[in-house]
Amino acid sequence: xxxxxGGTEAGLxxxxxxAGVLPQAALRLDASPRIGPDEVRVRVERLNLDxxxxxxxxxxxxxxxxxxxxxxxxxxxxxxxxxxxxxxxxGMLVGTVAEAGPDSPLGLxxxxxxxxxxxxxxxxxxxxxxxxxxxxxxxxxxxxGHAILFxxxxxxVLPDDLPVPLALAVMDVCGAPAxxxxxxxxxxxxxxxxxxxxxxxxxxxxxAARRAGAARVVGLVPSEREEKALLATGLADQxxxxxxxxxxxxxxAIGAPVDVxxxxxxxxxxxxxxxxxxxxxxxxxxxxxxxxxxxxALGAEGLAADVTMLIGNGYVPGHAEMAxxxxxxxxxxxxxxxxxxxxxxxx
Amino acid sequence: xxxxxGGTEAGLxxxxxxAGVLPQAALRLDASPRIGPDEVRVRVERLNLDxxxxxxxxxxxxxxxxxxxxxxxxxxxxxxxxxxxxxxxxGMLVGTVAEAGPDSPLGLxxxxxxxxxxxxxxxxxxxxxxxxxxxxxxxxxxxxGHAILFxxxxxxVLPDDLPVPLALAVMDVCGAPAxxxxxxxxxxxxxxxxxxxxxxxxxxxxxAARRAGAARVVGLVPSEREEKALLATGLADQxxxxxxxxxxxxxxAIGAPVDVxxxxxxxxxxxxxxxxxxxxxxxxxxxxxxxxxxxxALGAEGLAADVTMLIGNGYVPGHAEMAxxxxxxxxxxxxxxxxxxxxxxxx
Numbered sequence: 001x002x003x004x005x006g007g008t009e010a011g012l013x014x015x016x017x018x019a020g021v022l023p024q025a026a027l028r029l030d031a032s033p034r035i036g037p038d039e040v041r042v043r044v045e046r047l048n049l050d051x052x053x054x055x056x057x058x059x060x061x062x063x064x065x066x067x068x069x070x071x072x073x074x075x076x077x078x079x080x081x082x083x084x085x086x087x088x089x090x091g092m093l094v095g096t097v098a099e100a101g102p103d104s105p106l107g108l109x110x111x112x113x114x115x116x117x118x119x120x121x122x123x124x125x126x127x128x129x130x131x132x133x134x135x136x137x138x139x140x141x142x143x144x145g146h147a148i149l150f151x152x153x154x155x156x157v158l159p160d161d162l163p164v165p166l167a168l169a170v171m172d173v174c175g176a177p178a179x180x181x182x183x184x185x186x187x188x189x190x191x192x193x194x195x196x197x198x199x200x201x202x203x204x205x206x207x208a209a210r211r212a213g214a215a216r217v218v219g220l221v222p223s224e225r226e227e228k229a230l231l232a233t234g235l236a237d238q239x240x241x242x243x244x245x246x247x248x249x250x251x252x253a254i255g256a257p258v259d260v261x262x263x264x265x266x267x268x269x270x271x272x273x274x275x276x277x278x279x280x281x282x283x284x285x286x287x288x289x290x291x292x293x294x295x296x297a298l299g300a301e302g303l304a305a306d307v308t309m310l311i312g313n314g315y316v317p318g319h320a321e322m323a324x325x326x327x328x329x330x331x332x333x334x335x336x337x338x339x340x341x342x343x344x345x346x347x
Numbered sequence: 348x349x350x351x352x353g354g355t356e357a358g359l360x361x362x363x364x365x366a367g368v369l370p371q372a373a374l375r376l377d378a379s380p381r382i383g384p385d386e387v388r389v390r391v392e393r394l395n396l397d398x399x400x401x402x403x404x405x406x407x408x409x410x411x412x413x414x415x416x417x418x419x420x421x422x423x424x425x426x427x428x429x430x431x432x433x434x435x436x437x438g439m440l441v442g443t444v445a446e447a448g449p450d451s452p453l454g455l456x457x458x459x460x461x462x463x464x465x466x467x468x469x470x471x472x473x474x475x476x477x478x479x480x481x482x483x484x485x486x487x488x489x490x491x492g493h494a495i496l497f498x499x500x501x502x503x504v505l506p507d508d509l510p511v512p513l514a515l516a517v518m519d520v521c522g523a524p525a526x527x528x529x530x531x532x533x534x535x536x537x538x539x540x541x542x543x544x545x546x547x548x549x550x551x552x553x554x555a556a557r558r559a560g561a562a563r564v565v566g567l568v569p570s571e572r573e574e575k576a577l578l579a580t581g582l583a584d585q586x587x588x589x590x591x592x593x594x595x596x597x598x599x600a601i602g603a604p605v606d607v608x609x610x611x612x613x614x615x616x617x618x619x620x621x622x623x624x625x626x627x628x629x630x631x632x633x634x635x636x637x638x639x640x641x642x643x644a645l646g647a648e649g650l651a652a653d654v655t656m657l658i659g660n661g662y663v664p665g666h667a668e669m670a671x672x673x674x675x676x677x678x679x680x681x682x683x684x685x686x687x688x689x690x691x692x693x694x
Contacts, residue, residue, distance in 0.1 A: 010650055020593050022619050024649045122649045152651045246367050272369050291640045293658060301661035302371045302469045303357055304499045309658035314648035
C-alpha cells in the first residue's frame with residue numbers, strides 16, 4: 001500500500017533529510033536527473049517565484065540584484081528545490097518535457113510545454129546556468145536546468161491559444177474556481193458571496209459560482225476603485241464595500257446571509273466576517289493562506305454557527321482546464337486578467 | 348439585518364474594546380449583571396479552565412497556588428472574561444440560571460443547572476468571592492459570581508442521570524462526534540479512520556462513526572498501552588499504532604485508504620498523514636486546534652489529493668445530546684470516560 005501511495009508516487013524516495021517526511025516538509029531533496037519509472041524530467045525555461053518569497057529576498061538583500069541571485073542559487077543548490085526557508089513558499093515553473101517514465105500517469109510526452117501546478121517547495125530542481133540571464137529585479141527567472149515531477153505532481157500543458165503570462169496567472173489560482181464550482185453546485189440555486197472579489201482568484205470564483213447555478217452572486221471589495229471596476233465587469237449581481245477584517249461591517253454589507261461564502265482575501269482576520277455572513281446550513285470556503293484554523297473553529301462555535309468550513313484545497317481534478325475555459329469564454333474575466341498581466345499579446 | 352445577526356445576538360454590545368470585533372476577539376467585555384431582553388444571567392458555581400491555560404499559568408508562576416489564583420483574578424477583572432492572553436484559550440463554566448430575558452432563544456429558566464458550551468473567551472464573567480475556595484492546584488475552580496449568555500451562546504442543562512464531571516467531560520468534546528456523524532452519514536457504508544482514537548474526542552468519534560453507518564472503523568494510537576486499551580473496548584474494528592506526525596507511518600498503518608479520516612490528535616504536524624490516509628473523494632475532518640491551515644492546504648495540493656478538508660466546527664445542533672446519548676447507550680464509551688473522570692459516582 002505504502003509503495004503506491006506514500007512511496008514513489010509522492011516522491012518520498014527523493015527526500016534526503018529528514019527521513020520520513022513528504023518532499024514539501026523536507027530540508028533537502030535529491031534532484032538528480034535520472035528519473036524513476038513513474039517520474040518526468042522537465043527542461044526548465046523559467047521559474048516564477050511566489051510574490052512573498054521574492055519580496056522577502058529583495059528586502060533581506062537591500063534590493064541588490066547580484067545578492068538576490070546568489071541567494072536563490074544558494075537555496076536551490078543547498079535544498080535541491082526552490083523553497084524559501086524564511087517564507088516557506090515556492091512558486092511554479094515553466095519548461096518542456098525532456099523524458100517521461102513509462103509508468104508516469106501524468107499523460108505528458110517529450111516536447112510538451114508545461115507549467116507545474118504543484119509548488120516549487122516540493123519539486124526537485126537543479127540549475128545549470130547560474131541564473132546568468134536573470135536580472136534579479138522581478139520574480140520571473142529565466143533559467144536553465146531540470147526539474148522532476150512525481151506521479152502525484154500536477155502539471156498542465158500550456159494552451160496554444162493564450163499568451164503564456166495569462167495562462168500562468170490563471171493556473172496560479174485555478175483551485176479557487178474549481179472548488180467554488182463544486183461547493184455551489186451542491187446547493188439548489190444558492191446565494192454566494194465572494195470576499196476579495198476583485199482579485200484574481202475572486203474574479204474566477206465569481207464566474208465559477210455563476211456557472212455552477214448560483215441564483216445571486218455578491219462581490220465584496222475594500223475600496224471604491226475596486227467597487228467601480230468590479231461593477232463594470234458585470235460578474236456580480238451586487239458589489240458591496242467593506243473591510244473584510246471587520247465582521248460587523250461584512251455582515252451588514254452583505255445583508256441577507258448567503259448559502260456559500262468564498263474567502264479570497266489574503267490578509268489575516270477575515271474568518272469571523274465570513275462566518276457571520278453565512279446562513280445556517282451554509283458553507284464557507286477559505287482560500288487565503290492567512291486563514292487561522294483556531295480563529296475559524298472557535299469563531300463558529302462562539303457564534304453557534306452551523307456552517308461547514310472548508311480548507312481550500314488547491315487541487316481539484318480538471319481545475320486548470322475549468323479556469324482556462326472561464327477565461328476563454330467570459331470576456332470580462334479575460335479582461336480583468338489581462339489588466340494585470342499586461343497586453344494580451346504578450347509572450 | 349445586522350441587529351439580528353451581528354448585534355445583541357452575538358454579544359457585540361458587550362464589547363468594550365476594541366470596537367467592532369466579536370466578543371472572542373475583544374480585549375475587554377462589559378460583564379455587568381443587568382441583562383438585555385435576549386440574554387441570560389447565570390450564577391456561577393465552577394469554572395473549568397482549559398488544560399493549556401492552566402498549564403501556562405502554573406508554569407509562569409512556578410506552581411505557586413496564591414500567585415496562580417491572583418493571576419486568574421487579574422485576568423477576569425481586567426478583561427471581564429476568563430481569556431488567558433498567552434494561550435488565547437478559556438474553558439467552560441457550570442452554574443445555575445438566575446434570570447432569563449423574555450427574548451432569549453436558549454430555552455432556559457431560572458433554577459436550571461447548566462454548563463456553557465461556548466468558550467469562556469467570549470463569556471462576560473464577574474467573580475465576587477476572590478476565588479477564596481480554590482486551592483490553585485487544578486483547573487477546576489469553585490467560584491461565586493455571574494456570567495452572561497447571549498442569544499447565540501450555547502448552554503446545556505446538566506443531565507440528572509450522569510455525574511457532573513462525566514457530563515462535563517463529554518460536553519467538552521461533543522462537537523467531534525456530532526460532526527463525525529454528519530460527515531460519515533454522507534457516504535454509503537464508508538471506511539473511517541480516527542487518529543488519536545483513544546482520547547476523549549477520539550473515542551466518541553469512533554462510536555459516532557459506527558452509529559452513522561461506517562462499514563469499517565480503524566483507530567490509530569501512538570502507544571502499545573493505548574492500543575491494548577482501545578482494543579479491549581471493541582469500539583474499533585481495527586486498532587493500529589503509529590506516530591500521527593509521520594505521514595508514511597500513518598498511511599502504512601492504516602493500509603487501504605479510507606473514505607473519512609478524523610483527526611483528534613492535539614499536536615502539530617498531523618495534516619499530511621491524514622491526507623495520505625484518505626482516498627480520492629474522501630473527507631478529512633480536523634478537530635485539533637494544533638492544525639495548520641497552510642500545511643493542510645498546501646499538503647493536499649502537493650499530493651494532488653482530491654480530498655475535502657473540514658475545519659472542525661465545535662457547534663452542530665444537538666451535539667451535546669448526541670454525545671451524552673453515546674455515553675449512556677454504549678458501556679465501553681462510558682467506561683473510557685469514567686476511567687478519566689474518576690469514579691462514576693463522583694459529584
